[in-house]
Amino acid sequence: MIGRAPGWIVPLVGAFALIWIVPIVGLVVTSLRPISEIILGWWSLQEFTLTLDAWIVVWDKYPLAYAFWISTKIAVISTIIPMLLAPAAAYAFHFLKFRFRRLLLILIINAFVLPNQVVIIPLFRLWRELGLIDNIWSVIIPFAGLSFAWAVFLVKNYLEDFPNELIEAAQVDGCGPLARFFYIVLPNALTPIAAVGILQFMWTWNGLLLPVVFLRDELPLTALLARIQGVYDRNWDQVAVAAIITTIVPLMIFIVFQRYFTAGAQTKSGSKE
Amino acid sequence: MALAETASPDGPIGPSTARLRPAALRQLSDTQAAWLLLTPLLLFFGVSVIYPVIETIRLSFFEIRGLAPPKFDGFGNYIRLFSDANFLNSMKVTLVWALTATFFSVLIGWGLAMLCSLNPQKTLVFRVMIFAAYGVSEAVSGFMWLGIYRPDYGLLNGILEAIGLTNLTQPWLGNPSTALGSVIVAYVWTQVGLPLMTCFASIQSIPKNLFEAAYIDGAKSGSVMRHIIAPLSMPGVRVAIFINLLNSLKAFDLIFMLTGGGPVRSTETVGFFMYRESMLNFKLGYGAASTVILLIAVLVVSIPLILKRTGDAK
Amino acid sequence: MLRMDTTKRTTLLGSAAVLLGLACSAGSALALDGELVMINWLGGAQGEMMEKLQEDFEAKNPGVEIRNVIPQASGDARGGIRAVLMGGEQADLLINTWPAFRAELIEAGMILPLDASYESNGWGEKLGESWQALSTVGEENYGVTYTFGDRSGIWYRTDTMAKAEIDPPATYEEFLSGFGALNAAGVTPISVPAKVWAHAEWFESLLLRTAGADYMTRLASGEASWTDPEVRTALSKWQEMLQSGCCDDGNTMLALDWDISVDAALKTGDAAYVLMGMWLNTRAKQEYGETPGEDFNIVQFPAFDMGHDRESMVDAKELNMLSAVENREAAEAFMGYMLTADAAGIMAEYGLASPSTEVDPSIYDPVIQKSVNEVTSADKLQFVLGDLLPGDLGGEYRIALQRFLQDPSDETIDAVTQQLALVAQGAY
Incomplete structure (x- = not known):
């Protein structure tokens, strides 16, 4: 607890959140009403029927369980990689002296501007030659590779406030650079690592462009559900179902991981100089 | 400062744990350790970033029309880009788009994070609600906002009529003077989740005794927010600015869904331009050249910032 | 069996x-x-x-x-x-x-x-x-x-025609004169979804009736110029329609997606006509639950008596x-x-x-x-013009027509046709 919160805070934030969630409510309502009714907007009350038709159609037509499994595999692996490697890199960039440090950092961080469509065609050729098309690694490798730009930045940014005397004390004690990372920095960087996990999971779970180009049979949820929307019809009820199905999992991840935001704070206490 | 006294000597991070380290790793120099830590990352990075970037730079010197074989064209694409009124227009739109969208999304997210941090337990459900918008894909958010803005039965016009402001009703996405603003509002809606999360995390890592000391000194929550929370949540704010700013440069789906770049190119950003040229018009060389220019622009802006922040390694 | x-x-x-x-x-x-x-x-x-x-x-x-x-x-x-x-x-x-x-x-x-x-x-x-x-x-x-x-078919609801007491138009004159009755009945005669591409349908059918398929083929292949009188004639017909109260104001048209226009014409009856491809049939049957030929129907683009009335897009x-x-x-x-x-x-x-x-x-x-x-x-038969235009020209063409709808004046016609001719030069 940070302190004595004035009573108005919870209602204020609550009111804000309720306004914020209006489009999401719309999404849910859209998925539960027939298209002929939502033509005048999902809020229209001229006729009001609730139906699970769209949910049933999506459930029947698409092998959701299998796609769910593929999505989970892709998102979990592509999330774990930066959760492990980004703190290591951030530590190296922030606490160690070596040549090309700044150059490398600039290169890595600037890669964030790179849009996905730039990566697609060169990688497509490479994956074909390596026989990686329709292999989930064809998606995981770029998902991980493209995440370092912001993940390294994010972790390094938190390390800037890291208590230096802890590092120094360890050094005096004869602790090598790797040990300092594993025993001192890593256990205290749970907050940024959790943030990396949440964001990367969400982005890879929702990623569409790379999976639809690189994967064929092993399609993740997003790629499978992207087929729902045709070019010539706008079956928004089913699209809404798809959107809800795909959004729920990252939200769970958010709820689970955000606990570490407070946990990280406890170990760190009493170290500001 | 008084705070140092509260440090717990037996915490999980005491120097004593260092004795557990394998002996062989003790001798590593900084350089060796750094490369050891960086190599796995650089492997991923090399394949999925460096190689495509080199490919992009190479392509930017070719004229490619769709599937036709590429023709070497020197700086032709770059010269054409700088005389392309649509590209220059997209740069202008991007400046407004990126700055306003980032400013408002970070400001709102930061403000909410500060408020929520005063009562983390009771606001958790609200944070999840706001973060949910971040989890919906841009295309689907676009669809939801389409319903809000549509000229005939739109929610926004409906509300304005209901509260007697009929003269303010608009074809929001068709009027060139309101279209960009309307798309930005929708985009900010999707983007607030991230600053809320990073700033909140940042605030949570502020040492608790700072607050205790302040309250003992009789501070009110307003001044705690101003003097402790706001300045010490800067790491979260920086990350949010960085991520939201650079993401806004790449936005495509939401703009495509809401306005398709229109009316008459008034919502065409650089991200939209790049996507359209390379994926829709498939002028890969031209699209590549515009990507290279964007990369250089961001590099120029970011190098001094990164250099300033990297200083000497500690 | x-x-x-x-x-x-x-x-x-x-x-x-x-x-x-x-x-x-x-x-x-x-x-x-x-x-x-x-x-x-x-x-x-x-x-x-x-x-x-x-x-x-x-x-x-x-x-x-x-x-x-x-x-x-x-x-x-x-x-x-x-x-x-x-x-x-x-x-x-x-x-x-x-x-x-x-x-x-x-x-x-x-x-x-x-x-x-x-x-x-x-x-x-x-x-x-x-x-x-x-x-x-x-x-x-x-x-x-x-x-x-068929892309020259105008779609309508039969009860909208009944409400305005008109028949689906066979000639351009009937078409124009029907706008008054429709507006009086509180119906927008034409819903033009100009957000991305669907507004071009009207221009194309107008060009087909006034200049014909052969001219359109030449225009699409770069042999004819966008500054030709044929293009101007088609645009001035559209100008005439706009002046006769065919449509919403420009900004509203530019805010409309095709499906919203289709809903307005075939579901809610807020608009009378919409010009689009055959996929509307599926939409009206499946999503609105309407019966083709009874609840809604199509009528071929009206005759202009300029020698191209038997051509189809x-x-x-x-x-x-x-x-x-x-x-x-x-x-x-x-x-x-x-x-x-x-x-x-x-x-x-x-x-x-x-x-x-x-x-x-x-x-x-x-x-x-x-x-x-x-x-x-x-x-x-004439294929849809927008899909025949190479590269940039297709995009520029739809934007030129948006500019025309924003301000359907003679000056705009001059400006957009010149701009199109310019872009066409680089596209072939």
Whole structure:
């Protein structure tokens, strides 16, 4: 607890959140009403029927369980990689002296501007030659590779406030650079690592462009559900179902991981100089 | 400062744990350790970033029309880009788009994070609600906002009529003077989740005794927010600015869904331009050249910032 | 039961003919087998339809297994298709609906001419000459058109006409004079969805009626100029319509997506007319639950008495054979199958029309029947102009028309036609 919160805070934030969630409510309502009714907007009350038709159609037509499994595999692996490697890199960039440090950092961080469509065609050729098309690694490798730009930045940014005397004390004690990372920095960087996990999971779970180009049979949820929307019809009820199905999992991840935001704070206490 | 006294000597991070380290790793120099830590990352990075970037730079010197074989064209694409009124227009739109969208999304997210941090337990459900918008894909958010803005039965016009402001009703996405603003509002809606999360995390890592000391000194929550929370949540704010700013440069789906770049190119950003040229018009060389220019622009802006922040390694 | 037998027999005869043709050319192949790879970007109802067609084909040719390569990208399927092709993906067949894209594929040497296949499979008997002409580039025919749609048909609700006490217009004068009655009844005469592309339909049908299909072909191929009087005439007709109160204000039109306009014309009745392709039929039947011919109908674009009233604008989808084809026999068999009555029956269920002569039009609902009649009895067919324009010109063309709708003045007409002529110079 940070302190004595004035009573108005919870209602204020609550009111804000309720306004914020209006489009999401719309999404849910859209998925539960027939298209002929939502033509005048999902809020229209001229006729009001609730139906699970769209949910049933999506459930029947698409092998959701299998796609769910593929999505989970892709998102979990592509999330774990930066959760492990980004703190290591951030530590190296922030606490160690070596040549090309700044150059490398600039290169890595600037890669964030790179849009996905730039990566697609060169990688497509490479994956074909390596026989990686329709292999989930064809998606995981770029998902991980493209995440370092912001993940390294994010972790390094938190390390800037890291208590230096802890590092120094360890050094005096004869602790090598790797040990300092594993025993001192890593256990205290749970907050940024959790943030990396949440964001990367969400982005890879929702990623569409790379999976639809690189994967064929092993399609993740997003790629499978992207087929729902045709070019010539706008079956928004089913699209809404798809959107809800795909959004729920990252939200769970958010709820689970955000606990570490407070946990990280406890170990760190009493170290500001 | 008084705070140092509260440090717990037996915490999980005491120097004593260092004795557990394998002996062989003790001798590593900084350089060796750094490369050891960086190599796995650089492997991923090399394949999925460096190689495509080199490919992009190479392509930017070719004229490619769709599937036709590429023709070497020197700086032709770059010269054409700088005389392309649509590209220059997209740069202008991007400046407004990126700055306003980032400013408002970070400001709102930061403000909410500060408020929520005063009562983390009771606001958790609200944070999840706001973060949910971040989890919906841009295309689907676009669809939801389409319903809000549509000229005939739109929610926004409906509300304005209901509260007697009929003269303010608009074809929001068709009027060139309101279209960009309307798309930005929708985009900010999707983007607030991230600053809320990073700033909140940042605030949570502020040492608790700072607050205790302040309250003992009789501070009110307003001044705690101003003097402790706001300045010490800067790491979260920086990350949010960085991520939201650079993401806004790449936005495509939401703009495509809401306005398709229109009316008459008034919502065409650089991200939209790049996507359209390379994926829709498939002028890969031209699209590549515009990507290279964007990369250089961001590099120029970011190098001094990164250099300033990297200083000497500690 | 009798009916099943005859279908079976025709199929058998059909496949026997195919087999004979193969026996002459390829030697000993007796049954089709192997994998047939298709670049299939269709989604939604049309994707479902293609799935059914493929299942039916596989049932008739048990040795063949169809695999779909599904390219997908936001906005325009061509982006994904190109990425797949450039990446070197092997495939036998490609579904295509853009003549400009076909030209690009030919130039890149990625699709094969099909004249020999037409000959050996007798497709020429099933596909009339005007259809073959649509897929012919230069001297060679590159596609098998399997479905088409009327794009000069104006859609309306019958009760909207009754409400305004008018009849669907046969001539331009009737069309113009009806606007008053419609507006008086509280109905916007035309809903023009100008957000992205659908507003161009009106310009194109106006150009078709005032300048004709031959001129449009020349304009699309860069032989005629956008500053020609023909283009001006079409735009000034539209100006006339706008002045007669046909439409919403410019900004409102520019805010409309096609589906909102269609809802306004065919569902809510807020607008009277909408001009668009045959997929509206599916939408109105499936999503609004309306009966074609009773609740809604189409009327061919009104006559202008300028010598081009019997011409029709169409869109079409065709199959192209990729140069990377590995299972040519199966690919040809599938192309042939798409022209059979069985295939047409499946397509008709989804509200699409087949150009094959083997099809008895009575399988269609009244609205499709009407549009099929218009197209088959037309003197000339013109493909949708926007899909014929190369590269940047297509985009610039739609934006030019947006600018016209924002301010339909003579000055704007001058400015946009000059701009288009300028962009056209660089596009060919």
